[in-house]
Amino acid sequence: MSACTPLRDGEPEPDRPRGTGRGRSSEKPGRPAGQRRGARGRWAADLAASLTVFLIALPLSLGIALAAGAPLQAGLVAGAVGGLVCAWLGGAPLQITGPAAGLTVITAELIQTYGWRATCAITVAAGVAQIGLGCLRIARSALAVSPAIVHGMLAGIGVTIALAQLHVMLGGEPDSSPLTNALELPERLVAVQPAALSISLLTVFVLLAWPRLTRRGGPGGRLAGKVPAALVAVGLATAASVLGDMRLPRVELPSWSAHALPALPDGPLLGPATAVLTLTLVASVQALLSAVAADKLAAQRNDGRVPRSDLDKELRAHGATNIVSGLAGGLPVTGVAVRTSANIAAGAVSRNSALLQGLWVLVAAGLLVPLLEWIPLAALGALVMVVGVRMVNLTHIRAVSRHREALVFGATLAGVVLIGVLEGVGIGIGVAVAVALHRLAHTRIQADDDGGAGSGEPLRIVVRGQLTFLAVPRLSRALARVPEGADVVVELRGTFMDHAAYEALEDWSATHRASGGGVEVVNGAGRQLAEPSAAHTCTPWMPWRNHQCTRPEGGEPAHTPRRGQLLGGVGNFQRATAPLVREELARLAEEGQRPSHLFLTCADSRLVTSMITSSGPGDLFTVRNVGNLVPLPGQDAGDDSVAAAIEYAVDVLEVESVTVCGHSGCGAMQAVRGSTGGPGDAAGSLGRWLRHARPSLRRLGAPDRPVPRLADRETADELEALCLANVVQQLEHLTAHACVARRVGAGKLELHGMYFHVGEAQAYVLDVEGTDVDRAVFRAVRPGRAVG
Structure with a gap:
């Protein structure tokens, strides 16, 4: 992401090495000297x-x-x-x-x-x-x-x-x-x-x-x-x-x-x-x-x-x-x-x-x-x-x-x-070729002895490798040892299953279900491959409401309680994801968290921060609120939770960068503009909170302050323009916090702006043109192309 340090009006831009600044120059920025020969x-x-x-x-x-x-x-x-x-x-x-x-x-x-x-x-x-x-x-x-x-x-x-x-x-x-x-x-x-x-x-x-x-x-x-x-x-x-x-x-x-x-x-x-x-x-x-x-x-x-x-x-x-x-x-x-x-x-x-x-x-x-x-x-x-x-290369x-x-x-x-x-x-x-054939035919089938009757957990049979006719005898022996009436999960961690293996697994599953047992066949990621009455083929990170997107013909869509959706998702995590991250989480639990990044974004349910940043446990210290707002410090701020999180991240965790991330279709920005029927003007908690977004609205309406824009296309409407302006304004609010200003001045903290368009599934990062933070442009992040 492109780092920027927002500046208040009238502040000079810090000195930059020649040829690396974004202002006008006799040399084109970012080009090596050899390219100008x-x-x-x-x-x-x-x-x-x-x-x-x-x-x-x-x-x-x-x-x-x-x-x-x-x-x-x-x-x-x-x-x-x-x-x-x-x-x-x-x-x-x-x-x-x-x-x-x-x-x-x-x-x-x-x-x-x-x-x-x-x-x-x-x-x-x-x-x-x-x-x-x-x-x-x-x-x-x-x-x-x-x-x-x-x-x-x-x-x-x-x-x-x-x-x-x-x-x-x-x-x-x-x-x-x-x-x-x-x-x-x-x-x-x-x-x-x-x-x-x-x-x-x-x-x-x-x-x-x-x-x-x-x-x-x-x-x-x-x-x-x-x-x-x-x-x-x-x-x-x-x-x-x-x-x-x-x-x-x-x-x-x-x-x-x-x-x-x-x-x-x-x-x-x-x-x-x-x-x-x-x-x-x-x-x-x-x-x-x-x-x-x-x-x-x-x-x-x-x-x-x-x-x-x-x-x-x-x-x-x-x-x-x-x-x-x-x-x-x-x-x-x-x-x-x-x-x-x-x-x-x-x-x-x-x-x-x-x-x-x-x-x-x-x-x-x-x-x-x-x-x-x-x-x-x-x-x-x-x-x-x-x-x-040297031709016998150790590397x-x-x-x-x-x-x-x-x-x-x-x-x-x-x-x-x-x-x-x-x-x-x-x-x-x-x-x-022989090694490849061996790997194709070499299938490991392992039964988890901890599950089964009396444990409260289903018996788990894990198949590692490609499931072909060569592995059917071993698979049949493992399945034959499953107690009658027991619940069992068959986890396939390969990428291929031939017809003979499919028939063997399907026939045994039908027989075991007829005897009162339960069978669930999943892949290595925990996604269900077959289920007796409600099979679905949705990606695990799809919303809960889409987890019943496809059913067998004639199947009735059973009502799933909301608590059941949550617990079902937790169950999928425990089955598929927890074994993969348990070692890393144990290390983090012992050593404590050391995130390098504070990520401040909106509470909107459509923003999944770990998904859009490809981050994992211990990477981001995340703060979410309505409108991704940063109140200015002072006794009249009305809320200390955001300031406390900023101070903790900057002074205690010593993060190296802070990102303010807005998004398209933000309900908070709609409320500030008065387009939702007036909740932003109400006297309740929401109205008081949205006072911190009014400077963004004033920035957008000021005739002497250029509007932040997108580099790749025109801004869709006034709401999107306000969402962009709000990111820039909240970055400016960040610099008013003493801990942030001190670390930025020492060169130990970078500030970033980001805008995520939900409908496009596209992230844009903030870049600053010249010495004025108002002259800001959001550039789309593209695979294989550097930004900033």
Whole structure:
């Protein structure tokens, strides 16, 4: 809700930071400074971001090519093409595309099986398939894959990469099998090359320590922190190897003239077709997930400059990029989450940052070859090994464990490591389906032994889970133990009941009622699903008079005593709601109330404060009276109850905000206007009380005081205008109370105004324009849109 501090006439508005006030300003309020930049500022932001991403991408592109067993220049080709082609054609403006660790295992297996030229051809074919999928507009469907499967696949790929690169760090050559790499590690440790190990350990140390060192280094550290850890680690390792005159395998970038065109693999096409399918699916899912993550990161900046991703367009762009990369002798590409997040964090605002970083990679591939060839392979191996370890993300593991998907995650991870990527994903899908079927079939049926004969309470049978034919035998056994003639409540806490279960429950209910027993079937919220003579299908929060809204055909509407309505509602609370809130209420009873909000509103029965504010026990300290009035303090106030409640809430409970809430069709305001036959003018208690609303009527009639209005539509009539003016007037009365004025002046209390239109079921919150509280506007609260 929008906070406002009402001011009396002639009082100055408190100072506000520049650009945040609601008055006129040379700058538009609420807009970030970056949004006011011109084209030059946008280009500057994209240029800075592109350099940051380039410094990350350059060593990683070489390292991923090394890990895949591809020519090292293939990583540079993929990095350049990913930036230049995909950024130009893509639908995710801030996503960075290039060679990714998630495709390393697949690419390495393809090179091992078919050779490099055939791998390039498979990359081209996968690009064609991606374009086809994008044209079919099924990109959103690809996101339906369980996150546990995706995270398990990436973790399995990370384990495979880490095991292979450990051999490179120790100065050896990895095997194509992760299991073999794991088994041969002890032998490799015996024959370790000290120079390779020292360079690798230096690289790992710098990668892990650089972020911590820059965070603690003050202004200089923050400046150094703009240099990526990967570049610093590889640079220091290269310098150490050169200064130490170490004889180590280094990067070799042959002449670009040595590039060979893709060639179709020999033999049957079934194997290559499977490879195309695997590469297409993994690259597409990773690209789309990265694009969705980019949207989330961009939305957190809340600057409105970057449109949401067009996933189908992005998928087609990835297909075109893989075609170009394969034809040019590059690795397959996909969306890279690490570089994408770095791009957004560095301030990129358009696709120009990705285009520029692709250009920088291309320039480096042409001009920096002599410098790149000094890099030791052990440093690149250590870099990629750390990337692989980080792919086993502990946050993801905790998330899938919370959702009871650890089995799916573990099965996918094990399948990827032990068999292969496509096979591992297939295993993960199979386990996910089995888990879903188990949950569908696993139904818990529990009988409450505390109820039944002699206790005064009905016997309760609770069914948790989906009630299908598989659970009918257990349900029948539980129902058979119900004593004859006993009252029983069957509570269904699932979302589905098939025909077999329905027939079993219905037949038993009819038999039990015939023997003199009572049966009530309710859902988890306590709503009756079936009743012998007065079934109804009303929402529990509907008014009591509507609780008999539907009856069986021919049923007579029995008269329900008013006391019975109240007790019936209490009974529903005890059955359905009390078990859910009992623990929280027990905590509040022990600790005492600590509400953060005083809510002052009308006593009108149509205003259900907890419903319109979605609040629960302990949230609101509520004061209700006729007309939501706040009498001015003084001996002639005539009523101290409201002032006492305000003082208690502000001084004792120390609430942080106070809201005055009026509503449409207020009877008190009608009485003040004299439209109800004069009860507001009577000498009784009501007449004396409504004296406190007369300042609202005078405010509305004053020619020099603008009328508060609604921002979304015209005020319906004079009564609605008076209801709005009354909210503003009572807020002004609030500030006359010493406790309120003191806390507001200290910045510890906010005042809010609110208007609820009953017929529209729409809340409006008070906003203040300029320095005059009279120039107030009530803005509608809309889902997903900030107010104020």
